[in-house]
Amino acid sequence: MKVKMQDQSQIGWVAAGGLLFFLVSQWFRSSSNSDLIISGYPVLTLLGGFAATAACIGIYNQSWLFQTQKLTLRRVLMTTLFLMVGLFELVHIVSFAEEVPSKAMMESNFSLMMTTMGSLICSAGLLFIYTVQEKQVALPRKFFLFSATIGCFLILYILAIQEWSLMPKMLEGQKLGGLFNIMHGVAGLMYVVSTLILYTEWRKSRDFNLPPILCGILCFLLGQGFFVLSETVEDLNLLFGMLSNCMGYFFIQKGLYASVVDTPFLQQQAAEAKMNYIAHHDDVTRLPNRRRLTQQLKVMMDEAVAEEKLVGVLVLNINRFKTINDSLGQQAANRVLHQVGQRLRQSCLPGEEVFGLGRDEFALTMTDFYATDTAVCRTRSILQLFEKPVMVDGNEYHLTLGIGMAIFPYDGKSPEEMIQNADTALHSAKEQGIELNRYAHAMQMKAQERLQLENDLRKALVRNQFYLVYQPQVNLQSGLVVGMEALVRWQHPERGSVSPAEFIPLAEESGLIVPLGEWVLREACAQNKRWQDAGYRKLCVSVNLSMRQFRHSHLLDSINSILKETGLEPAWLELEITESMTFDKDRAFEQLQKIKEIGVHISIDDFGTGYSSLHYLKDLPIDRLKIDRSFVNEIMEDSNNAAIVSTITSMAHHLQLKVTAEGVENEDQILFLRNQHCHEAQGYFFSQPIEAAVFEKKFLRDIDMPVG
Known part of the structure; x- marks a missing residue:
């Protein structure tokens, strides 16, 4: 409402100010010494003309510089119109003539014709633009040349007919002819009609991009009033008319800037805020969710290390909630969850925050304490909160909670580990039939096991215990395999197959991820080249980069060396990074730009689970976004996940980026992704990650056959 009032006020001020300026200028004109005016007229006219030309060309350039893949018919027509008007303004200025040697350079018949033609074209063009129905258009880049050619053609045509003495006479000596006043009067009438149409449209739509355009048309209308009242080439009204037109161009440029820059930016901000909220909040309780909990815990743990404090994580669960859900129904059960979440949130002390983990689980973080007994006492007070019943739909429900506790740094070293251990403590409490249980584990045993695994990891690379598996990436429209992701696996001689979730973080922390990553990259490139040499259709292989690899100073040299060694062309390699790697934007841009320059493709893996900022996407040299499987898994059941996938796509x-959805497992997900125009997908619906020989037999030998 405030914006609407500001727009209306702006229009009112322009209209009232223009009318007042018109009246005052006419009084000044009738009472001033014309000789003083004549002496400064040429300079002011030249300055005003060049300003008008620059503004028109600026409108043209500005319209094509931003959002050129998303054009509207009005914007295209406006761009072409003001290119033409700008050319007329330019010819008007450069065609001044010195008709009387004793006098300064003044308007000529030709220059007056140019400014008059410019006014007529501008008024007719604006009237046409705001009477046609607005719609999106897709134009080739040749339209730039086409619109410029039209403008140049019109100017050359006028120049040609001047040579043939066919130019209408705008001057009779030093006096303006009636044709000049009539043509500007016609232009003024068209501006009046345009004003009424545009004002009516604005009153209906309240589009805040329209008021500046409306103000510009009012300024053009004022300029036509000055031109109609002009009597001679030395008339001050000609100068006032030009200045009014310059002000009109300013408002038009302001309005177009709002439509091609401000509006998309605000829409992007709104989309980012919406996606960020959906991705980080629980739909039922409106509390921050597990993703936000992980992020907040990381910050708390870093601060706790610096200040030698403890951090507590509580995972809370409503006992017998399934009974509540079955007896009351889902809607009422959701209101119970909301009430529980609000009661927990309202009881938070400084340094505490509540999170919704989905279903009937909550988490509470606590910091600013130095003894575990403090955390235990606080946890018992939380249990007492639910001695009072919860009111839902006028009914009282007595609830009890189970709580699992983990305390950093004793019960975990990472946010994920803390949450998992607190959840383990909760399940243990339920098994034992108690309300509260703190995580307990043989820390020394775990450390020894971890150390042993790290030692085995160091030997595994030398002993060739690692191997690659490949998962196909399928085009959702054609159903054909168009790429593959290479994933590393570890076959331990005693443990058997070791989960990547277990050894990859350990390799990252120990620094072993760098040589392991180089091995994966070399093996994936070599295997892809072998398939190409065997005559199979060329596919792009995707390889994940770790944080340590990405920040390594010799990454580019390593990539170049491996490509040269294996003979694989850079175009058939894609490197996958995560959003967290782009936190240092300047450093990330420099590294990615170097990779792009050698021809390797770049994608962002697990998009939406990291910082989820749209700001960096427009600058970073990337080719693809990969939607995280956590969003894809429940797109048919969870409207929030569906909204996130739709927004990302x-x-x-x-942004002209390709989109690949991960974790696709069923036909319904495929149909949804196709409807969202997602380019490619991978997941168990097509195939689990499989070894090279199986991949070759299953997908390469019959590569032209659709998959799934």
């Missing part, structure tokens, strides 16, 4: 299309 739409955003990627606008």
